[in-house]
Amino acid sequence: MSLLDSLNSALARREAKSARRRLTVLPQTAVDFSSNDFLSLSTSPAYRNRFLSHLNNTPESFPFASGGSRLLDGNSAYAEELERFVAAFHKAPTALLFNSGFDANVGVLSSIPQPGDLVVYDELIHASIHEGMRLSRAGKRQMFSHSSPTALRDVLRAEVEADREVQSGTRNVFIVIESIYSMDGDMAPIKEFIQVVDELLPRGNGYFIVDEAHATGVFGPRGAGVVQQLGVQDRMFIRVHTFGKALASHGAMVLCGSETRDYLINYARSVIYTTALGFPFLASIRTSYELLSSGQTESLQQRVQQLIRHLRYRLDGLVMNPSVMFEVDHYPTSPIVSLRTSQPRLLASACQQDGYVVRAIMPPTIPEGKERVRVCLHAGNTEEEIDGLVRTIQAWLDERLARTAHL
Ligand SMILES: Cc1ncc(COP(=O)(O)O)c(C=O)c1O
Structure with a gap:
């Protein structure tokens, strides 16, 4: 087998397991429930202004x-x-x-x-x-x-x-x-x-x-x-x-x-x-x-905690059915939440279609059988965005249930 044949067959094996990785660029208008920018500092004017002033206040020879x-x-x-x-x-x-x-x-x-x-x-x-x-x-x-x-x-x-x-x-x-x-x-x-x-x-x-x-x-x-x-x-x-x-x-x-x-x-x-x-x-x-x-990010830390409580409250209100495998794994103070399902790619793409960036996480990043959609909260998210995301999740669960009922 040539080298390229070996590479392609490795990719095909990943594809067959729905585990092939791809680079994606999502629209800038999409709501970020995925990145690790937990404090939303990367878009914060306080961060940008201070950073630019550090850059500008150095001698030109620097x-x-x-x-x-x-x-x-x-x-x-x-x-x-x-x-x-x-x-x-x-x-x-x-x-x-x-x-x-x-x-x-x-x-x-x-x-x-x-x-x-x-x-x-x-x-x-x-x-x-x-x-x-x-x-x-x-x-x-x-x-x-x-x-x-x-x-x-x-x-x-x-x-x-x-x-x-x-x-x-x-x-x-x-x-x-x-x-x-x-x-x-x-x-x-x-x-x-x-x-x-x-x-x-x-x-x-x-x-x-x-x-x-x-x-x-x-x-x-x-x-x-x-x-x-x-x-x-x-x-x-x-x-x-x-x-x-x-x-x-x-x-x-x-x-x-x-x-x-x-x-x-x-x-x-x-x-x-x-x-x-x-x-x-x-x-x-x-x-x-x-x-x-200087303590300027403390309010962002607190805001993340508020949003964690809000998401938790909303997720607790999801109407689930045992015939659709779905579990929520989350810890009281953590901005990282796992939506465990056997079809994480379908759930992630339903969320993405509604404008919410979330990612399916598949083996080998996580152990076999622990597939999930990873949701991350950021200080810059809003309660309305969380409500919208949870509505999309509910609609997806309802649709999966309807499909199961027709089988
Ligand atoms: C726990 C952990 N350690 C280390 C790293 C690597 O850090 P970096 O992205 O700065 O290379 C990551 C993420 O990428 C991580 O999640």
Whole structure:
């Protein structure tokens, strides 16, 4: 079979499972119930004006492009000051910029676990963490059931019993989680996980790595994240905050101690062998953190919470019938809601036809059998838009029921 035949047959297999991915551009007039722009900062005049003034208030000689890797010509006093600013906001010793959350996770997971170490990870962690683990020199990886302290305890207990080095504290164990899960929107039981680790790894060889991509800006004091909401920042070895979601920007920072930062600068290939973010990106990250730290986004956080309550109330009013498989998965404070159905593409396209942008999420992004339509709320959505979306969902459910009745 030629190469192109192989590629085409792989695509055809995805097509047959209704899982083929395609790039789409939806009309600008459509209502956004899909993007990760949770605070609607990307269209906020406050954000735009502050960002433009940062751009305009630099001397004309100031280069816009970074000009190289951080280790060569891509570093600047501006980047270093931004890292200090973000670290202070997050009550972290230091911060290190990466070009994206993907790069941050790949950099951390591929370099930090040492040969022979153990990595224990939640079954729903992001693809970028899997990518980093694949490149890692860790001796072993163990998955545990999603957000289950009991499952974490079982995995750790088995490792402690089987491996003297884990038990004696000479082998490092990394526990890798997200604080808010990107597809389900649920919050990890971080405090319970800490208890389990304290109990089973009392010699201090358990290290948490937590990805706060979906919590940044939305959860915690002034949007600082779930870890700070719980006040457990000193227990996290590494926190990853990404800027491409609620912060309307791009890039990510790894929050960690200074030795870890130095180590990453020396060993994380996704920071060493890539051109660093240029000034416009740094200025946009600075813009969003200035808005966060001055409290200007708090009202947006509250608005998102109001809309979550409204959507929940409306979804609770849906008239369902057991012959049409449909379930709503949502968590009380999360702007991410899953509409679980066996026909997510049909539901998503019914919503899109009515002018609401939602996406069908299919395997392999999520496990087989967990197909869904993902709905995200944003500070800029209105109650009327939510009412309209839920009317469309109800009409689709009624139509599915009528079809089933005719079969
Ligand atoms: C949990 C999680 N981590 C990391 C990433 C990657 O971040 P970025 O989009 O900045 O590469 C994403 C999303 O894309 C994510 O959902």
